[in-house]
Amino acid sequence: MxxxxxxxxxxxxxxxxxxxxxFSFINFVFGFTLSFLLMWLISQRGEDNRxxxxxxxxxxxxxFFLYExxxxxxxxxxxxxxxxYFMKPGIIKIPLDAKTDMEITLLANLITLTPGTLSLDVSDDRKVLYVHAMYVKNKDRFIADIKNGFERKLLEILR
Known part of the structure; x- marks a missing residue:
């Protein structure tokens, strides 16, 4: 659907x-947005509107990703x-809510694309992601930022 x-x-x-x-790109984006809004306005509540x-x-x-x-x-x-240098590097163990291979892979790649962080490994049971970070002042805060930022927003889109 x-x-x-x-x-x-x-x-x-x-x-x-x-x-x-x-046939410019700007006009295409405008048309895409306009058609999206029209589809949203005429959609019925009983349909699958994901x-x-x-x-x-x-x-x-x-x-959000561009800002980060x-x-x-x-x-x-x-x-x-x-x-x-203000670096305080560390390897952080992040518990995962992501379950599928695609969710874990996308999350790990988004973390790696952000300068100063690198996804190292996923545990065998796929419940933990190990991340190397250049700036770890507070481990709990770093984990919360990943969980409430990248992971939560990514899972909202994928699920």
């Missing part, structure tokens, strides 16, 4: 491009260009 909704959204977006005669509720969450997650990416880049860059 989600694939059908997404394909319908794409089809309506291409119809918008054809009707307006402007696609319509995941869309905004995906956009919010992208902005910029923040981590600035922290590492500041540490590199200043004469004193």
């Amino acid at each position: 989600i694939k059908t909704r997404f394909l319908s959204n794409l089809l309506l977006s291409f119809i918008w491009l054809a009707v307006t005669g402007d 696609y319509l509720y995941r869309g905004p969450k995906v956009v919010a997650f992208i902005f 990416l910029v923040k981590a880049n600035l922290q590492v860059a500041y540490d590199v260009i200043t004469p004193s």
Whole structure:
């Protein structure tokens, strides 16, 4: 059902491009957003509307990840260009709520993409993710940031 909704959204977006005669990327994004809103307005409550509720969450997650990416880049860059180091590296054991291989892989990759952190390993029972971090002032706070940030938001999208 989600694939059908997404394909319908794409089809309506291409119809918008054809009707307006402007085949620019900005116009495509506008048409995609407009068709998404129209589909949301005319959807009935009894239908499976996961696609319509995941869309905004995906956009919010992208902005959240970009914010975390910029923040981590600035922290590492500041540490590199200043004469004193603020690093306090450590290996952290993060308990996982993610269960499937895809959820665990995406979470580990998102953590690794953020400068200053690196996913090292997943336990054999897939309940713990080991992460190396350059800035661990408080282990509990670091774990809470990962659990309430990356993992929670990722699982909201995937489940």
